[in-house]
Each structure stands twice: as structure tokens, then as C-alpha cells.
Amino acid sequence: DIQMTQSPSTLSASVGDRVTITCRASQSINIWLAWYQQKPGKAPKVLIYKASNLQSGVPSRFSGSGSGTEFSLTISSLEPDDFATYYCQQYNGDSRTFGQGTKVEVK
Amino acid sequence: QITLKESGPTLVKPTQTLTLTCTFSGFSISTSGEGVGWIRQSPGKALEWLALIYWDDDKRYSASLRGSPTITKDASKNQVVLTLTNMDPVDTATYFCAHQSPYGFFDYWGQGTLVSVSS
Numbered sequence: 001d002i003q004m005t006q007s008p009s010t011l012s013a014s015v016g017d018r019v020t021i022t023c024r025a026s027q028s029i030n031i032w033l034a035w036y037q038q039k040p041g042k043a044p045k046v047l048i049y050k051a052s053n054l055q056s057g058v059p060s061r062f063s064g065s066g067s068g069t070e071f072s073l074t075i076s077s078l079e080p081d082d083f084a085t086y087y088c089q090q091y092n093g094d095s096r097t098f099g100q101g102t103k104v105e106v107k
Numbered sequence: 108q109i110t111l112k113e114s115g116p117t118l119v120k121p122t123q124t125l126t127l128t129c130t131f132s133g134f135s136i137s138t139s140g141e142g143v144g145w146i147r148q149s150p151g152k153a154l155e156w157l158a159l160i161y162w163d164d165d166k167r168y169s170a171s172l173r174g175s176p177t178i179t180k181d182a183s184k185n186q187v188v189l190t191l192t193n194m195d196p197v198d199t200a201t202y203f204c205a206h207q208s209p210y211g212f213f214d215y216w217g218q219g220t221l222v223s224v225s226s
Binding site (some may be wrong): 001032034036045091095096 | 156170171211212218
């Protein structure tokens with residue numbers, strides 16, 4: 001299976017900060033990558049698909065980039081509602097794999 | 108509007124078989140391109156993909172799953188069923204079912220159901 005590695009595991013930030021989370025695949029997944037936001041006790045919510053496409057209804061402060069094995073999720077200006085855990089997920093071929101998550105916490 | 112909801116036991120004993128049902132609305136699993144997946148999350152841990160079933164009955168499973176997982180669908184009931192055998196305490200988790208978009212990511216999720224494995 002393709003392995004997905006996120007960094008950092010935890011990110012301390014303040015409202016208004018620009019934050020970037022990275023995700024690395026163990027082999028090329030082209031652009032078949034999604035980003036999810038999850039809050040405690042809730043199901044994940046998709047933010048970005050195909051590496052850089054914003055899901056309908058998601059605020060434009062979220063953006064994604066990358067291809068091949070290196071990807072990133074950027075929040076341009078952190079809002080109070082953005083403190084959560086973020087996961088990347090590859091969907092190249094037959095398998096699906098999630099990263100280990102990045103918790104964005106209040107600094 | 109697509110909705111999904113998981114149902115099943117909240118407690119199973121070690122070595123028992125777990126059967127979870129995902130009941131959905133807003134799409135037909137018989138329609139070309141449709142798929143439903145199962146994902147679980149152990150307490151405080153990351154999401155783990157388990158299995159996927161497509162409209163044409165094609166099935167995919169995580170290579171890291173122990174035992175003999177089985178995913179099936181019943182289009183007439185709008186249901187997808189996941190069966191996991193030989194359950195172990197490490198399988199204690201919240202189990203989610205999710206609709207797979209035509210691109211391959213999960214765009215709609217159920218609320219999840221917590222399953223504990225304990226004697």
C-alpha cells in the first residue's frame with residue numbers, strides 16, 4: 001500500500017496566521033490527493049480534491065498544491081473555526097490511504 | 108442530498124464477528140461510478156481506510172486488515188454491509204461509511220458508530 005506521511009503532527013498557531021501542512025506519498029500518486037478537516041466527535045469533511053480543487057462550500061482561505069509525491073495544504077489566514085485536525089488521503093489506483101493527521105491548535 | 112448512517116453493535120467480544128450496516132439515501136449504488144467505503148478511527152488515532160465497494164460489485168480491501176473482511180451491497184435496500192471476523196480489542200474504533208465521489212475521494216460521510224471490543 002501507498003504510505004502517506006504528514007508533517008508536522010501538531011502545529012500551534014494564532015488567529016490570522018498563515019499555516020501550511022505538508023503530505024508526502026511513498027510513491028507517485030499524480031494529483032489524486034484530498035484534504036479533510038475533522039473536529040472532535042465529528043466525521044471528516046473534505047476541503048480539497050485532486051490536490052488543488054476546492055470542494056464546493058469550502059472557504060477560499062483553504063488551498064492545496066502539489067503533485068507526484070509532495071503536497072501541501074495552506075490556510076491563508078487562520079480563523080477560530082479552523083482549529084481542528086487535518087488529514088491527507090491518496091486515491092490513486094485501488095487503495096486508499098490517509099496520513100496520520102496534523103492537529104492545528106491554539107498557540 | 109446524500110446521507111449515510113452506520114448501524115450495528117456497540118460491543119462485541121474478542122474473536123467474534125462484527126457486522127456493520129451502512130444505510131444511505133440520495134444515490135443508487137447501482138449507478139455507474141458509484142462507490143461506498145468504510146473507514147475507521149481508533150480513539151485518538153488517525154483515520155484508517157478499510158474497504159470499498161463499487162456499483163459493479165468490484166471490491167477492494169486494505170492490505171493491512173487482519174482476518175477476512177467482507178463488503179457487500181444490497182441495492183434494493185440502499186445498504187452496504189461490512190463484516191470483520193476475529194475481532195480484537197485493537198479493533199475498538201469509530202467506524203464510518205462514506206460515499207466515494209467519481210474522482211475517488213470521500214465526499215459524504217456518516218456520523219460514525221463506536222464499536223468496542225471487550226470481554
